Amino acid sequence: MSDLDLKERLIKALKGESVDKTPAVSVTQTAIVNLMDWTGAAWPEAHSDANKMAELAVSSHEMAGLEGVRYPYCLTVLAEAMGCEINFGTKDRQPSVIGHPYPNGVDNLIMPDDLSSKGRIPVVTEATKIIREKVGDNVPLIAGMEGPVTLASDLVSVKKFMKWSIKKPQDFETILDFATDACIEYANILVDNGVDIISVPDPVASPDLMSPVTFDKILKPRLIRYAESVDCVKVLHICGDVTPILGMMADCKFEGLSIEEKVKDLKSAKETVGDRATIIGNISSPFTILSGTPEEVKESAKKALEGGIDVLAPGCGIAPHSPLNNVKAIVEARDEYFA
Protein backbone atom coordinates (compact mmCIF):
# COMPACT_ATOMS: atom_id res chain seq x y z
CA MET A 1 0.00 0.00 0.00
CA SER A 2 2.88 2.38 0.71
CA ASP A 3 3.85 1.95 -2.94
CA LEU A 4 0.94 4.11 -4.04
CA ASP A 5 1.90 7.00 -6.28
CA LEU A 6 0.19 10.37 -5.91
CA LYS A 7 -2.36 9.62 -8.61
CA GLU A 8 -3.29 6.19 -7.28
CA ARG A 9 -3.56 7.51 -3.73
CA LEU A 10 -5.82 10.43 -4.65
CA ILE A 11 -8.10 8.38 -6.89
CA LYS A 12 -8.43 5.61 -4.31
CA ALA A 13 -9.13 8.13 -1.55
CA LEU A 14 -11.78 9.88 -3.68
CA LYS A 15 -13.44 6.52 -4.35
CA GLY A 16 -13.48 5.75 -0.63
CA GLU A 17 -10.90 2.96 -0.84
CA SER A 18 -8.34 2.63 1.93
CA VAL A 19 -5.01 4.42 1.53
CA ASP A 20 -1.79 4.65 3.55
CA LYS A 21 -2.24 8.38 4.25
CA THR A 22 -4.76 11.08 3.38
CA PRO A 23 -3.84 12.91 0.17
CA ALA A 24 -3.29 16.68 0.41
CA VAL A 25 -4.31 18.65 -2.67
CA SER A 26 -6.46 21.51 -3.80
CA VAL A 27 -9.50 20.73 -5.95
CA THR A 28 -10.25 24.45 -6.13
CA GLN A 29 -8.24 27.38 -7.53
CA THR A 30 -4.53 27.11 -6.63
CA ALA A 31 -2.63 30.06 -8.14
CA ILE A 32 -0.99 32.55 -5.78
CA VAL A 33 0.92 35.75 -6.49
CA ASN A 34 4.09 34.36 -4.82
CA LEU A 35 4.22 31.62 -7.45
CA MET A 36 3.27 33.97 -10.29
CA ASP A 37 6.33 36.06 -9.35
CA TRP A 38 8.51 32.98 -8.96
CA THR A 39 7.55 31.43 -12.31
CA GLY A 40 6.94 34.58 -14.32
CA ALA A 41 3.63 32.99 -15.37
CA ALA A 42 1.03 35.38 -14.03
CA TRP A 43 -2.66 36.20 -14.33
CA PRO A 44 -4.30 37.37 -16.51
CA GLU A 45 -1.98 35.89 -19.21
CA ALA A 46 -2.00 32.44 -17.56
CA HIS A 47 -5.73 32.18 -18.34
CA SER A 48 -5.11 32.30 -22.10
CA ASP A 49 -1.52 31.08 -22.66
CA ALA A 50 -1.17 27.30 -22.42
CA ASN A 51 2.53 27.38 -21.43
CA LYS A 52 1.92 29.90 -18.65
CA MET A 53 -1.20 28.07 -17.50
CA ALA A 54 0.81 24.85 -17.27
CA GLU A 55 3.85 26.41 -15.60
CA LEU A 56 1.85 28.17 -12.89
CA ALA A 57 -0.22 25.02 -12.23
CA VAL A 58 2.84 22.80 -11.94
CA SER A 59 4.48 25.25 -9.51
CA SER A 60 1.71 24.59 -6.94
CA HIS A 61 2.77 20.95 -7.05
CA GLU A 62 6.55 21.41 -7.26
CA MET A 63 6.96 24.49 -5.03
CA ALA A 64 4.01 24.25 -2.66
CA GLY A 65 3.95 20.46 -2.52
CA LEU A 66 0.28 19.96 -3.38
CA GLU A 67 -0.18 16.36 -4.50
CA GLY A 68 -1.84 17.08 -7.80
CA VAL A 69 -1.84 19.70 -10.54
CA ARG A 70 -5.04 21.70 -10.59
CA TYR A 71 -5.94 24.14 -13.38
CA PRO A 72 -7.25 26.42 -14.93
CA TYR A 73 -7.85 29.31 -12.53
CA CYS A 74 -11.35 30.49 -13.30
CA LEU A 75 -14.91 29.34 -13.90
CA THR A 76 -15.27 31.07 -17.24
CA VAL A 77 -13.66 28.81 -19.88
CA LEU A 78 -16.85 27.01 -20.88
CA ALA A 79 -18.95 30.15 -20.36
CA GLU A 80 -16.75 31.99 -22.85
CA ALA A 81 -16.89 29.12 -25.35
CA MET A 82 -20.70 29.24 -25.07
CA GLY A 83 -20.82 32.95 -25.90
CA CYS A 84 -20.43 34.81 -22.62
CA GLU A 85 -18.33 37.96 -22.49
CA ILE A 86 -15.43 37.73 -20.03
CA ASN A 87 -13.48 40.29 -18.05
CA PHE A 88 -10.08 38.66 -17.60
CA GLY A 89 -9.37 40.40 -14.31
CA THR A 90 -5.90 41.26 -13.06
CA LYS A 91 -2.90 39.58 -11.49
CA ASP A 92 -4.87 39.13 -8.28
CA ARG A 93 -8.47 39.11 -9.46
CA GLN A 94 -10.10 36.13 -11.22
CA PRO A 95 -11.90 36.43 -14.54
CA SER A 96 -15.64 37.01 -14.41
CA VAL A 97 -18.58 36.83 -16.79
CA ILE A 98 -19.79 40.31 -17.74
CA GLY A 99 -22.01 39.63 -20.78
CA HIS A 100 -24.67 36.95 -21.25
CA PRO A 101 -25.84 35.51 -24.59
CA TYR A 102 -29.44 34.64 -23.61
CA PRO A 103 -30.83 37.24 -21.19
CA ASN A 104 -34.14 37.46 -23.06
CA GLY A 105 -35.18 33.85 -23.22
CA VAL A 106 -34.47 30.34 -24.36
CA ASP A 107 -35.97 30.33 -27.87
CA ASN A 108 -32.70 30.49 -29.79
CA LEU A 109 -30.14 28.51 -27.85
CA ILE A 110 -27.17 27.54 -30.02
CA MET A 111 -24.86 24.65 -29.15
CA PRO A 112 -21.48 25.21 -30.87
CA ASP A 113 -20.71 22.58 -33.55
CA ASP A 114 -17.13 22.07 -32.49
CA LEU A 115 -16.91 23.02 -28.84
CA SER A 116 -13.30 21.80 -28.54
CA SER A 117 -12.12 24.64 -30.81
CA LYS A 118 -14.07 27.43 -29.08
CA GLY A 119 -12.70 30.17 -26.82
CA ARG A 120 -9.94 28.99 -24.48
CA ILE A 121 -10.86 25.30 -24.61
CA PRO A 122 -7.85 24.67 -26.91
CA VAL A 123 -5.65 26.44 -24.32
CA VAL A 124 -6.84 24.09 -21.57
CA THR A 125 -6.36 20.97 -23.71
CA GLU A 126 -2.88 22.15 -24.77
CA ALA A 127 -1.99 22.94 -21.13
CA THR A 128 -3.13 19.41 -20.20
CA LYS A 129 -0.58 17.93 -22.62
CA ILE A 130 2.20 20.22 -21.39
CA ILE A 131 1.47 19.44 -17.73
CA ARG A 132 1.41 15.70 -18.39
CA GLU A 133 4.79 15.94 -20.09
CA LYS A 134 6.22 17.92 -17.17
CA VAL A 135 4.95 15.78 -14.29
CA GLY A 136 4.57 12.35 -15.88
CA ASP A 137 1.86 9.76 -15.38
CA ASN A 138 2.01 9.40 -11.61
CA VAL A 139 0.81 12.86 -10.62
CA PRO A 140 -2.94 13.47 -10.88
CA LEU A 141 -4.19 16.18 -13.25
CA ILE A 142 -7.25 17.88 -11.79
CA ALA A 143 -9.15 20.03 -14.27
CA GLY A 144 -11.67 22.50 -12.93
CA MET A 145 -14.80 23.58 -14.76
CA GLU A 146 -17.96 25.44 -13.87
CA GLY A 147 -20.94 23.25 -13.06
CA PRO A 148 -24.26 23.23 -14.95
CA VAL A 149 -26.08 25.51 -12.51
CA THR A 150 -23.38 28.18 -12.60
CA LEU A 151 -23.08 27.92 -16.40
CA ALA A 152 -26.86 28.27 -16.78
CA SER A 153 -26.79 31.42 -14.65
CA ASP A 154 -23.89 32.81 -16.71
CA LEU A 155 -25.77 32.21 -19.96
CA VAL A 156 -28.78 34.27 -18.88
CA SER A 157 -27.37 36.39 -15.97
CA VAL A 158 -27.73 35.50 -12.31
CA LYS A 159 -30.56 38.01 -11.93
CA LYS A 160 -32.67 36.43 -14.71
CA PHE A 161 -31.75 32.95 -13.52
CA MET A 162 -33.04 33.68 -10.02
CA LYS A 163 -36.17 35.29 -11.44
CA TRP A 164 -36.90 32.41 -13.83
CA SER A 165 -36.51 29.92 -10.99
CA ILE A 166 -39.72 31.39 -9.55
CA LYS A 167 -41.60 33.01 -12.43
CA LYS A 168 -40.60 31.02 -15.53
CA PRO A 169 -40.02 27.46 -14.32
CA GLN A 170 -40.06 26.04 -17.85
CA ASP A 171 -37.34 28.42 -19.11
CA PHE A 172 -35.39 27.74 -15.92
CA GLU A 173 -35.40 24.01 -16.65
CA THR A 174 -34.64 24.53 -20.35
CA ILE A 175 -31.53 26.62 -19.69
CA LEU A 176 -30.38 24.11 -17.06
CA ASP A 177 -30.71 21.24 -19.53
CA PHE A 178 -28.85 23.21 -22.19
CA ALA A 179 -26.05 24.08 -19.75
CA THR A 180 -25.86 20.45 -18.59
CA ASP A 181 -25.45 19.28 -22.20
CA ALA A 182 -22.59 21.78 -22.67
CA CYS A 183 -20.91 20.75 -19.40
CA ILE A 184 -21.06 17.07 -20.39
CA GLU A 185 -19.55 17.79 -23.79
CA TYR A 186 -16.74 19.90 -22.34
CA ALA A 187 -16.00 17.38 -19.57
CA ASN A 188 -15.67 14.62 -22.14
CA ILE A 189 -13.23 16.76 -24.13
CA LEU A 190 -11.16 17.06 -20.94
CA VAL A 191 -11.33 13.30 -20.33
CA ASP A 192 -10.34 12.56 -23.95
CA ASN A 193 -7.29 14.80 -23.45
CA GLY A 194 -6.11 12.83 -20.44
CA VAL A 195 -7.21 14.63 -17.27
CA ASP A 196 -7.55 12.27 -14.30
CA ILE A 197 -10.08 14.10 -12.16
CA ILE A 198 -12.64 16.77 -12.96
CA SER A 199 -13.46 19.20 -10.19
CA VAL A 200 -16.78 20.98 -10.64
CA PRO A 201 -17.35 24.08 -8.55
CA ASP A 202 -21.01 25.03 -8.84
CA PRO A 203 -21.28 28.09 -6.59
CA VAL A 204 -24.71 29.16 -7.86
CA ALA A 205 -26.16 25.87 -6.55
CA SER A 206 -25.29 27.01 -3.00
CA PRO A 207 -28.10 27.21 -0.42
CA ASP A 208 -27.09 30.90 -0.22
CA LEU A 209 -28.76 31.33 -3.64
CA MET A 210 -31.00 28.32 -4.33
CA SER A 211 -33.41 26.71 -1.86
CA PRO A 212 -32.84 23.10 -0.80
CA VAL A 213 -36.22 22.23 -2.38
CA THR A 214 -35.06 23.63 -5.75
CA PHE A 215 -31.78 21.79 -5.34
CA ASP A 216 -33.55 18.50 -4.68
CA LYS A 217 -36.24 18.72 -7.36
CA ILE A 218 -34.57 20.67 -10.18
CA LEU A 219 -30.79 20.92 -9.80
CA LYS A 220 -29.97 17.44 -8.48
CA PRO A 221 -31.33 15.56 -11.52
CA ARG A 222 -29.11 17.69 -13.81
CA LEU A 223 -26.03 17.09 -11.65
CA ILE A 224 -26.78 13.35 -11.70
CA ARG A 225 -27.11 13.36 -15.48
CA TYR A 226 -23.77 15.18 -15.74
CA ALA A 227 -22.04 12.73 -13.39
CA GLU A 228 -23.45 9.70 -15.17
CA SER A 229 -22.31 11.03 -18.57
CA VAL A 230 -18.68 11.76 -17.67
CA ASP A 231 -16.37 8.78 -17.33
CA CYS A 232 -13.71 9.84 -14.83
CA VAL A 233 -13.43 10.58 -11.13
CA LYS A 234 -15.41 13.74 -10.32
CA VAL A 235 -15.61 16.17 -7.44
CA LEU A 236 -18.56 18.47 -6.77
CA HIS A 237 -17.75 21.71 -4.93
CA ILE A 238 -20.56 23.91 -3.66
CA CYS A 239 -19.71 27.04 -1.66
CA GLY A 240 -21.14 28.12 1.66
CA ASP A 241 -22.72 26.11 4.44
CA VAL A 242 -24.08 23.17 2.45
CA THR A 243 -25.27 21.28 5.55
CA PRO A 244 -28.96 21.49 4.42
CA ILE A 245 -28.19 19.94 1.00
CA LEU A 246 -25.27 17.65 1.83
CA GLY A 247 -27.40 14.52 1.74
CA MET A 248 -28.73 15.55 -1.68
CA MET A 249 -25.22 16.32 -2.93
CA ALA A 250 -24.28 12.79 -1.91
CA ASP A 251 -26.99 11.50 -4.28
CA CYS A 252 -25.42 13.32 -7.25
CA LYS A 253 -23.06 10.43 -8.11
CA PHE A 254 -19.85 12.42 -7.88
CA GLU A 255 -17.12 10.41 -6.15
CA GLY A 256 -16.12 13.34 -3.94
CA LEU A 257 -17.80 16.37 -2.35
CA SER A 258 -15.64 19.42 -1.63
CA ILE A 259 -16.90 21.50 1.27
CA GLU A 260 -15.97 24.71 3.06
CA GLU A 261 -15.16 25.20 6.74
CA LYS A 262 -18.69 26.64 7.02
CA VAL A 263 -19.76 23.01 7.35
CA LYS A 264 -18.69 22.97 10.98
CA ASP A 265 -19.52 19.45 12.10
CA LEU A 266 -17.39 17.20 9.93
CA LYS A 267 -18.31 14.03 11.79
CA SER A 268 -22.04 14.45 11.20
CA ALA A 269 -21.32 15.52 7.62
CA LYS A 270 -19.53 12.20 7.15
CA GLU A 271 -22.51 10.39 8.69
CA THR A 272 -24.97 12.20 6.41
CA VAL A 273 -23.01 11.32 3.30
CA GLY A 274 -22.21 7.76 4.38
CA ASP A 275 -20.64 5.64 1.68
CA ARG A 276 -22.31 7.54 -1.17
CA ALA A 277 -19.38 9.95 -1.56
CA THR A 278 -16.12 11.02 0.04
CA ILE A 279 -15.49 14.44 1.61
CA ILE A 280 -12.75 16.87 0.64
CA GLY A 281 -11.75 20.03 2.47
CA ASN A 282 -12.10 21.98 4.59
CA ILE A 283 -9.34 24.35 5.70
CA SER A 284 -10.67 27.89 5.47
CA SER A 285 -9.28 29.63 2.39
CA PRO A 286 -10.08 33.22 3.44
CA PHE A 287 -9.63 32.97 7.22
CA THR A 288 -6.73 30.54 7.54
CA ILE A 289 -4.80 30.01 4.30
CA LEU A 290 -5.01 33.69 3.31
CA SER A 291 -4.82 35.44 6.67
CA GLY A 292 -3.60 32.88 9.19
CA THR A 293 -0.13 31.62 10.06
CA PRO A 294 1.35 28.28 8.94
CA GLU A 295 0.68 27.01 12.50
CA GLU A 296 -2.99 27.96 12.17
CA VAL A 297 -3.18 26.17 8.81
CA LYS A 298 -1.72 23.07 10.44
CA GLU A 299 -4.13 23.28 13.36
CA SER A 300 -7.07 23.50 11.00
CA ALA A 301 -5.70 20.70 8.80
CA LYS A 302 -5.28 18.41 11.80
CA LYS A 303 -8.84 19.16 12.89
CA ALA A 304 -10.07 18.11 9.44
CA LEU A 305 -7.96 14.94 9.55
CA GLU A 306 -9.28 14.11 13.00
CA GLY A 307 -12.83 14.69 11.72
CA GLY A 308 -12.23 11.99 9.14
CA ILE A 309 -11.76 14.07 6.00
CA ASP A 310 -11.03 11.78 3.04
CA VAL A 311 -8.89 14.29 1.12
CA LEU A 312 -7.23 17.24 2.86
CA ALA A 313 -7.68 20.46 0.89
CA PRO A 314 -8.63 24.13 1.07
CA GLY A 315 -12.36 24.63 1.63
CA CYS A 316 -12.66 26.86 -1.45
CA GLY A 317 -10.42 28.58 -4.00
CA ILE A 318 -7.07 29.73 -2.60
CA ALA A 319 -6.96 33.54 -2.52
CA PRO A 320 -4.15 34.93 -4.74
CA HIS A 321 -2.45 36.78 -1.88
CA SER A 322 -2.19 33.67 0.30
CA PRO A 323 1.44 33.19 1.43
CA LEU A 324 3.34 30.28 -0.11
CA ASN A 325 4.26 29.01 3.38
CA ASN A 326 0.58 28.67 4.27
CA VAL A 327 -0.06 26.52 1.20
CA LYS A 328 3.03 24.43 1.99
CA ALA A 329 1.69 23.97 5.54
CA ILE A 330 -1.26 21.91 4.20
CA VAL A 331 1.00 19.05 3.11
CA GLU A 332 3.35 19.55 6.09
CA ALA A 333 0.41 19.15 8.47
CA ARG A 334 -0.63 15.91 6.79
CA ASP A 335 2.97 14.62 7.00
CA GLU A 336 3.17 15.49 10.70
CA TYR A 337 -0.20 13.85 11.35
CA PHE A 338 0.87 10.60 9.69
CA ALA A 339 4.47 10.67 10.99
Ligand SMILES: [Zn+2]
Ligand atom coordinates in the same frame (compact mmCIF):
# COMPACT_ATOMS: atom_id res chain seq x y z
ZN1 LIG B 1 -16.35 27.58 -2.90
